[in-house]
Amino acid sequence: MxxxxxxxxxxxxxxxxxxxxxxxxxxxxxxxxxxxxxxxxxxxxxxxxxxxxxxxxxxxxxxxxxxxxxxxxxxxxxxxxxxxxxxxxxxTVVVSTHVKLPGGGGVRIAARRPAKGSGDPRWTLVFDSGLDPSDPGLLAQAEQAMEEIRRQTGL
CATH class of the missing domain: 2.30.29.30 (Pleckstrin-homology domain (PH domain)/Phosphotyrosine-binding domain (PTB))
Incomplete structure (x- = not known):
């Protein structure tokens, strides 16, 4: 470059x-x-x-x-x-995966590292169209899936 x-x-x-x-x-x-x-x-x-x-x-x-x-x-x-x-x-992408949720639909879970390489990754949840990210039950399912991915990857 x-x-x-x-x-x-x-x-x-x-x-x-x-x-x-x-x-x-x-x-x-x-x-x-x-x-x-x-x-x-x-x-x-x-x-x-x-x-x-x-x-x-x-x-x-x-x-x-x-x-x-x-x-x-x-x-x-x-x-x-x-x-x-x-x-x-x-x-910046360390992990990006789509997880199906028990009630239908899914969520993209991603971890991105700051560009300068310092600091912990920032985790995000992006729900499929039609799902309400403010639904506490749905959010709990997504966060549980995110924690499992964190354990698997050591991030």
Missing amino acids: RLTRRRNLPDGLTLGRGERVLAVSGDTVATDAALHFQDGAAFTRLPWERVEQAAWRDGVLAVREVGGGRHSVHLSEPGSVPETVRERVTA
Whole structure:
């Protein structure tokens, strides 16, 4: 991956200490720690472990956050940003599995490690469409399945 010099960064973007630039496209910057993009008048910093899914199509990088937030980032000259996003998001995934729940339907259980490699993995539960994640019984089943996966993997 080619590193990009900080002088090519968009005006108003501040990176964290030690954060290395990997790819730049206009007002969108991919670093070793996060995706930075213009969101109105300010920049949004989205750490890689918070990106559940990203897709590149027709000049738009569609990003879905863990927990449901969605962003559409238009890249007129994408350069290596889409490939860098894919590589960085994939690199954070430690475990990702779909578990069927006793009452029907299922849940995707994932563990993602922070991009800089320090810290414990962050676990997430993403329920199948039509399931209510606020249902205490359903949540208990999913958490029990997550604990079993944690035991099996030693995470």
